[in-house]
Amino acid sequence: MASDHEQNRPPSVGKVGRSSGEISSEHQPLINGTHSSESYSVSSAILPFLFPAFGGLLYGYDIGATSCATISIESATLSGISWYDLSSVEIGLITSGSLYGALIGSVLAFTIADFLGRRRELITASILYLVGALVTALSPNLAVMVIGRFVYGIGIGLAMHSAPIYIAETAPSQIRGQLISLKEFFIVLGMVAGYGIGSLLVETVAGWRYMYGASTPLAVITGIGMWWLPASPRWLLLRAIQGKGNMQELRETAICCLCRLRGQYISESASEQVDEILTELSYVGEEKEATLGELFHGKCLKALIIGAGLVLFQQITGQPSVLYYAASIFQSAGFSAASDATRVSILLGLLKLIMTGVAVVVVDRLGRRPLLLGGVSVMVISLFLLGSYYLFLDDMPAIAVVALLLYVGCYQLSFGPIGWLMISEIFPLRLRGRGLSIAVLVNFGANALVTFAYSPLKAWLGAGVVFYVFGVIAVISLLFIFFVVPETKGLTLEEIEAKCL
Numbered sequence: 001m002a003s004d005h006e007q008n009r010p011p012s013v014g015k016v017g018r019s020s021g022e023i024s025s026e027h028q029p030l031i032n033g034t035h036s037s038e039s040y041s042v043s044s045a046i047l048p049f050l051f052p053a054f055g056g057l058l059y060g061y062d063i064g065a066t067s068c069a070t071i072s073i074e075s076a077t078l079s080g081i082s083w084y085d086l087s088s089v090e091i092g093l094i095t096s097g098s099l100y101g102a103l104i105g106s107v108l109a110f111t112i113a114d115f116l117g118r119r120r121e122l123i124t125a126s127i128l129y130l131v132g133a134l135v136t137a138l139s140p141n142l143a144v145m146v147i148g149r150f151v152y153g154i155g156i157g158l159a160m161h162s163a164p165i166y167i168a169e170t171a172p173s174q175i176r177g178q179l180i181s182l183k184e185f186f187i188v189l190g191m192v193a194g195y196g197i198g199s200l201l202v203e204t205v206a207g208w209r210y211m212y213g214a215s216t217p218l219a220v221i222t223g224i225g226m227w228w229l230p231a232s233p234r235w236l237l238l239r240a241i242q243g244k245g246n247m248q249e250l251r252e253t254a255i256c257c258l259c260r261l262r263g264q265y266i267s268e269s270a271s272e273q274v275d276e277i278l279t280e281l282s283y284v285g286e287e288k289e290a291t292l293g294e295l296f297h298g299k300c301l302k303a304l305i306i307g308a309g310l311v312l313f314q315q316i317t318g319q320p321s322v323l324y325y326a327a328s329i330f331q332s333a334g335f336s337a338a339s340d341a342t343r344v345s346i347l348l349g350l351l352k353l354i355m356t357g358v359a360v361v362v363v364d365r366l367g368r369r370p371l372l373l374g375g376v377s378v379m380v381i382s383l384f385l386l387g388s389y390y391l392f393l394d395d396m397p398a399i400a401v402v403a404l405l406l407y408v409g410c411y412q413l414s415f416g417p418i419g420w421l422m423i424s425e426i427f428p429l430r431l432r433g434r435g436l437s438i439a440v441l442v443n444f445g446a447n448a449l450v451t452f453a454y455s456p457l458k459a460w461l462g463a464g465v466v467f468y469v470f471g472v473i474a475v476i477s478l479l480f481i482f483f484v485v486p487e488t489k490g491l492t493l494e495e496i497e498a499k500c501l
Helices: 026-031 044-072 087-117 119-138 142-170 176-201 207-213 215-230 233-241 247-262 270-283 292-296 298-316 320-323 328-332 341-366 369-391 397-413 415-425 430-462 461-483 493-500
Strands: none
Touching: 044 087, 044 119, 044 142, 044 176, 044 207, 044 215, 044 341, 087 119, 087 142, 087 430, 119 142, 119 207, 119 215, 142 176, 142 233, 142 328, 142 415, 142 430, 176 207, 176 341, 176 415, 233 247, 233 270, 233 430, 247 270, 270 493, 292 298, 292 369, 292 430, 298 320, 298 415, 298 430, 320 397, 320 430, 320 461, 328 341, 328 397, 341 369, 341 397, 341 415, 369 397, 369 415, 369 461, 397 415, 415 430, 430 461, 430 493
C-alpha cells in the first residue's frame, strides 16, 4: 500500500493533550478498564496460537535432540561418518551453534521486525528452520554442519521474538496469559519430544541425521500455517496511525483480520474494537515514529528494565547448572535409571511439562506477580539446599533430590512461562518489536554466559558455593519482582501501556 502521510484520521482517533495530565471523558474507558468486551470463539483462537507456538516447539526440540545427537555423532560405529573423532571445542560448536545463531537472529529482529511484521517474520523463521535442519542433517563435514546449526539458530532467534508478539497482539485479553504461557509449554514439549526421538534413534547408524531431519515437516507446517493466518491487527493499525499506508484501507484490513482471528462472534463489534484500539493508540502517543533513543527514556526504559530484567534473572538464577547436576544427584540417591542421562532428561522434561501446564491453567486467574513471587521464593530455598548438600549434607542425597525437583517445578511455574509472557505484553506497541528483540538478545546472551562460565566457576569455587551464589542472585531477583514488576492480568495491551508504564 502506498504511504499516505496526509490521510485524515477518523474522528475517534484524534490526538489528546497530555501536558496537563488530564484525561478527557472520551478516554475514560481505557483508564477505568471498562473497555468493550472482547468476544471471541475458542475454536478460532486455536490456530493463531498453534502455528506461532510450533516455532517454540522447534526450539525445544533442538535442545532435546542435540543432547542425543552429540552421543550419536561421536560414536565410531554408529555415527556413519569418518570425522566422528571430534574435540571438545568441535562438539561445543555443534551444541552451541544454534545459540550463536539465535543471538544473531535477535539482532536481526531489532532491525527488520517492525518492517516485516509479526506474521512475515514467523514465515522467515520457518524457512530458516527448514534450511538449517536440512543442511545439518545432510552435512558432509563438520563445517557444513556448524553452518546448518547456525542457520537454524537464526530461525530460533526470529521465532522466539515474533511468536510471543503475534500471540500477544492477536489473543483476547481474557486468555492472553494462558496462550503465551502455553507457548512455553510447547517449548518444553519439544524438549521432551527431542529427548524421546533421540533416545529411539541413538542406537541407529547415522541416527543424528534423522534426529535433525525429523524437525523439517513441522517447519513446513509452521510456514504454511503462518502464510494462511492474517497479519496482526495491531501491527496494521500501528502502520496506519504512523502514516505508513492509507488509513481507511489499513483499518478495513485490520477489521477483516480481527474477524478471522476471533470468529463469527465478533463480526458485529469488530469495527468498534478496531476504532477503540486506534483511539487508545493515539492517546498513549503511538502515532510518532519510534527512535532508538526512545528505548532508553521514560516508559520505554521502564518496560525495558522490566522485560530485560526478568529474562536476565531467568537465566542467571542457575537453571542450566541445576539441570547439569540432575543425573549425578539422582545417582547419589540410588535411582538406577539415572545412569542413563537421557532417561533423567525425559523425567525432568515431564515434570517441567506438568508444572508449565499448571502455570497455563492458573496464570490468568492468580496473575503474574503471585506466580513469580511464590515460585522464585521456593527456588531460593531449593538453591540454598543444593548448596548445603554439596558443602555439608553429602550424606543426605534425598534433600538434593527434593531440592532439585522443587527448583525445576517452581521455575516452570514462574520464570519459565511468565518471563516470556511479560516481555511480550509490557512494551509499547511502536517499540514492541525492538524492545522485545533486546530482551530476547539478553535472554540468549545470559544463557551463553551462564553456560560458558559455569565450568570454570565450579572448578574455582566448587559446586556448593556456586549454588549459594545462584541463591543470592535469586533473592535479588525476588526483590526486583516485588518492587519493579507490575501486575498485567486482565488488561488489554493498551491498558498495560497506560497504567503500568
